[in-house]
Amino acid sequence: MSERSLHLSLPTATPSMASAVIKGTRKIRVFPKNEPYLLELIRQHRRAYNLAVACFKESDARPELRKSEEMKKTVLRGIIREFVRDEVIDRGGEFASAGCDEAVLNAFRTRYAVIERRKKGEAADFAFRSIKDVRQGFLIQKLSPSFVLKNFDVSEKLPKEAFKKLTRIVHERGRWFICAQKHITTAQNAETQGLRVVAIDPGVRSFATSYTDDHCTTYGDGFYASKVFPLLLEIDKLIGLRARARNDQWKKHYQKRIDRKVNRAKDLINDLHKRVAFDLVSQFDVVLLPSFETQEMASKVERKIRTKTVRSMLGLAHYRFELHLKWMCKKYGKRLVICNESYTSKTRSWDGVIHSSLGGAKMISDGNIRVDRDHNGARGIMLRALYGNLGHEQAVGAT
Secondary structure, eight states, rough: OEEEEEEBOOOSSSSOOOOEEEEEEEEEEEESSHHHHHHHHHHHHHHHHHHHHHHHHHEEEEEEEEEEESSSSHHHHHHHHHHHHHHHTTTTTOHHHHHHHHHHHHHHHHHHHHHHHHTTOOOOOOOOOOOTEEEEEEEEOOOOOHHHHHHHHEOOOOGGGTTTSOEEEEEEEEEEEEEEEEEEEEEEOOOOOSOOOEEEOOOSSSEEEESSSSSSEEEEEIIIIIIIHHHHHHHHHHHHHHHOOEEEEEEEEHHHHHHHHHHHHHHHHHHHHHHHHHHHHHHSSEEEOOOOOHHHHHSSSSSSSOOOHHHHHHHTTHHHHHHHHHHHHHHHHHHHHHEEETTTTTTTTTTTTTTTTOTTEEEEEEOOOOHHHHHHHHHHHHHHTTOOOEEEOOOOOOO
16 A cells, blocks of 8 residues: 555535634633632622522513513622622621622523523523532633732743633632633644545544554553543542541541542543544544444443443543544644444444444454454544545634
């Protein structure tokens, strides 16, 4: 096989994306200097948001209230601000009126989004924010350097464009983050002729397998079993200890240990996603990625895979990887094609025979030739592309 013999020409309808400067968000780890004060801001933000949502729910039940004076944005914001201020003063806290106003405005933005979805015929409703939510946060109308220096030690320097902008402060499983705005320059798409193409086959034993014209690469072979699964066993044990604990202090102790283990597992998966995505966009111009329908495969109704396999599949977070790969392709001017992988791993790529009873076998064979199943699946996805059965292309990189 000659070098670069599997170069594809994408449809001419695919637009060529020019370089552009876009607004992005960088999640920066920070360490609080006065955590009780920040938790109080989260509490006030959650309370104001929930009060606004309660008003919206009541207006849905009573249509005559929708156009009343009290449902106007400025009026409702003032009413909720006074209500929350009285509650904070009664418990001896420090009231932040700007944060309360931003919570109400955020609730109105949610309301507009719900209305738009309902106009399209989609099911949409309001939801209250719970104190038990894993991800909590509040909004700062205009982030200032003085606020950051007063309340946080930062792990890295914040971008200049992050200041004087609406910013979200997030508290998630014991860790704090600033979601700082950042200007990112995207690369221009390459020409559509003679592109370097790679086909990706997502998996469970190995995270992903890539197939190109000259080699096959396996990413994360045994990664989940050796790195992530032991952490999940420890988490299961800690959850059992927390359930049996009778003292609230011990429950909090176990919850903190659970959060640390969950953060560790999630960080490992995210690191794998970033490494694989960067490797793909730095070497190839077009990435063929199948739509890995984990939700349908994990459903208990007529499920044909084991619970352990389902847990491994969900733990590897293939959909989150797809979202990250979309962003990387947009940033570096590459193309991502979402295609169909039906029967690619069960079909022998050298003669087209389908193994309907292959099950969970690691290898696929016709009696003479034995091929790794993941390699065979990735090659099958590439062959589908060669025959023009791409599914649908997503013009990643569009502004």
